[in-house]
Amino acid sequence: MKGTAHVKGGNTIELDVRVDNQGNCTGTISGDGAKAQLLRSEGGDVLIKGDRTFWTNSARASGGDGKQGEQLAEKLAGKWVTAPADSQDAAFCDKKQFLAAMDQDKTERQGMKRGETAKVGDEEALILKKEHKGERISMHVATNGEPYILKTVTEGSESSSMTFDNYGEKVKVQQPPQDEIVDPADTQA
Structure with a gap:
């Protein structure tokens, strides 16, 4: 994300x-x-x-x-x-x-209309869009393979944009040494 x-x-x-x-x-x-x-x-x-x-x-x-x-x-x-x-x-x-x-407000995605297609990165996506509570909402959904959400955009008073990619890939985590981790309870005055 x-x-x-x-x-x-x-x-x-x-x-x-x-x-x-x-x-x-x-x-x-x-x-x-x-x-x-x-x-x-x-x-x-x-x-x-x-x-x-x-x-x-x-x-x-x-x-x-x-x-x-x-x-x-x-x-x-x-x-x-x-x-x-x-x-x-x-x-x-x-x-x-x-x-x-x-996805708390389920009404945001109800009644979305099919729009044009566009590229999100290298992938073709179908744009679903609608107006909701004074904001324009769009979801770009992959047209090839699984219909993953590739991008969401909200335009209006609380504009936001989020892209999603690399579905199915494992995330590699380098865990810090235990002596570098602080217990929040130790910070109490």
């Missing part, structure tokens, strides 16, 4: 994440001046390695103030941290959860 997406609070993030059916995940998320790496091996814990801004923003998003954000950033910046499975960032490494979140 690669592109832009909107998260709670109205922020736009950029994603470049690889996920497979065996529970492996690698990639980066960035936005609002912050950047973080993600990884998960065989469905285990999701590990996040964020910069100072990422951890400062995370503290603020959880209701903390600037001082708490700075303290968190001081302890965690540049270190691998185990993320709770229900955290917003961990969701990017859960393919089923991520796709389900993209």
Whole structure:
């Protein structure tokens, strides 16, 4: 998955994440001046390695103030941290959860009209589109082989675009040494 997406609070993030059916995940998320790496091996814990801004923003998003954000950033910046499975960032490494979140409003894809064909990368795709709640939504679906979604685009107040490729490929994860992983419980004051 690669592109832009909107998260709670109205922020736009950029994603470049690889996920497979065996529970492996690698990639980066960035936005609002912050950047973080993600990884998960065989469905285990999701590990996040964020910069100072990422951890400062995370503290603020959880209701903390600037001082708490700075303290968190001081302890965690540049270190691998185990993320709770229900955290917003961990969701990017859960393919089923991520796709389900993209499809929360089932009415978005109901009544889509067949459009023209276009290329997404090297693949031919049929464009399905519709207007929904003041936004233009389109899905590019592969015309050869399995009808995989190759691209989704939303144009309007919350514009976003996401491409999907390399279906069926295994993701290779280089797990960091255990002594480079921080337990979030150790950061409590």
